[in-house]
Amino acid sequence: MILISWGREWGDFLRLSSCFRCAQVLFFLGSQVTTTSSASRDSNVLKCAFRASMAFHTENRSYELLAEIGEGAYGKVFKAREISAEQRLVAIKKLNFSGDPAGGVPPFMIREVALLRKLGHFNQPNIIKLLDVSAKLIAGGGMELGMVFEFVDQDLTSFISKAPCSGLGMDKIKDVMSQLLLGLDFLHCNLVVHRDLKPDNILISSRGEVKIADFGLARPYAFNMALTPVVVTLWYRPPEVLLGTTYMSSVDIWSAGCILAELFLLKPLFKGSTEIQQLQKIFEVIGIPSVEDWPKDSPVPYSSAWGSERPQDTLLLPSLGPEENDLLAQCLAFKPTNRISAFQSLAHPFLM
Known part of the structure; x- marks a missing residue:
């Protein structure tokens, strides 16, 4: 069984109730993984400095969240980096809608996404570009909508x-x-x-x-x-x-x-x-x-x-x-x- 607790400064810490015999400690840094062994460590509790909480996934892409850069009534905006060879910077707006998940994404958000998709076909340089969208259920009911935009400095x-x-x-x-x-x-x-x-x-x-x-x-x-x-x-x-x-x-x-x-x-x-x-x-x-x-x-x-x-x-x-x-x-x-x-x-x- 794996329990994940979120650490604000060092990312995430994984605690494993069952561990490897050699009591390996895994350090997850971005997309790189290194391991170290220590027989003296508690085999039931392993702390792994890990950035999984700072990851965001859509159907086709994954992103590393770098910093929170804004907050609104429904959620937060993050500066992020696409996990790819290009490693382009993006802005991700994560919006949480509590309540009955069967209700889906609120109509006003559907309108915004549809409008941005439509405008994006024209590639007008003075309109922000919506690059990707993700919607998923969240713990406790409700939904999280993620909107990935091109990153602009300020x-x-x-x-x-x-x-x-x-x-x-x-x-x-x-x-x-x-x-x-x-x-x-x-x-x-x-x-x-x-x-x-x-x-x-x-x-x-x-x-x-x-x-x-x-x-x-x-x-x-x-x-x-x-x-x-x-x-x-x-x-x-x-x-x-x-x-x-x-x-x-x-x-x-x-x-x-x-x-x-x-x-x-x-x-x-x-x-x-x-x-x-x-x-x-x-x-x-x-x-x-x-x-x-x-x-x-x-x-x-x-x-x-x-x-x-x-x-x-x-x-x-x-x-x-x-x-x-x-x-x-x-x-x-x-x-x-x-x-x-x-x-x-x-x-x-x-x-x-």
Whole structure:
């Protein structure tokens, strides 16, 4: 009989109730195995420094987990290495769903996997690639879903936090935004709305490659999509979502505008703690819209108490130049139909 207990620092320790006569101690280091003999050792308890707990398997591949690099509501993300001649680095998202295993993987995860599989056929460089998937039963009931992605060094939040006080530099900002908008244009052309664009969900490699990630809230696009209670993280959430109205793919453009401002400011543009406060912070910058532009299907009534309209010739961010402000203003237009598209943004003078 073999009992495995997991060791945090040294990997796993195997205890064997029945052992070899020579009391061999086996050391498992990655894929290599070495043995040593000691007659004086307890033949009933063998401790083996062993990394089996740091292994992950799919139907066709095996991976060595190297480090935990993230954690979410349903599980954790690991940096890992494929156990193969290539030994490529990957990121593995391990998600645990407790309960009746007969229920299977939740529908929202099936949608995410199906969407990433579909998008992966196009090999668009600014969309994260899903390489492999594994689903299995776990002890105590429930299921574990493993999603293997290409490994990217850091997210945009980390990248911005490392910027010098003088800023990222105009060329770098243009490059990041151009790649982000190329990815967005690809999604929108394929009738997909991401619905949760934020620096945490945008990855940037050591080579400067920008990739849109985390498609948990992404959906195929339909005109005036049916309302979902919460989409888009609060600081990057557009007014139409905050006001509880129907929305379109332009929700992603608003989020991209917030990210553009953050690349310049090195901090979020609208940092509210509640939905009402978020609206107030938005109106402080873009001004209150006209009563004609206020969405008719919003449960929130129009009120001049929100603030005042912004004069047409006023820059959103006076610290930036006219071209930057113009693109920002077109991304952050209150009325969704007035926002620039991702395709149009790529031809904007600021990015040319």
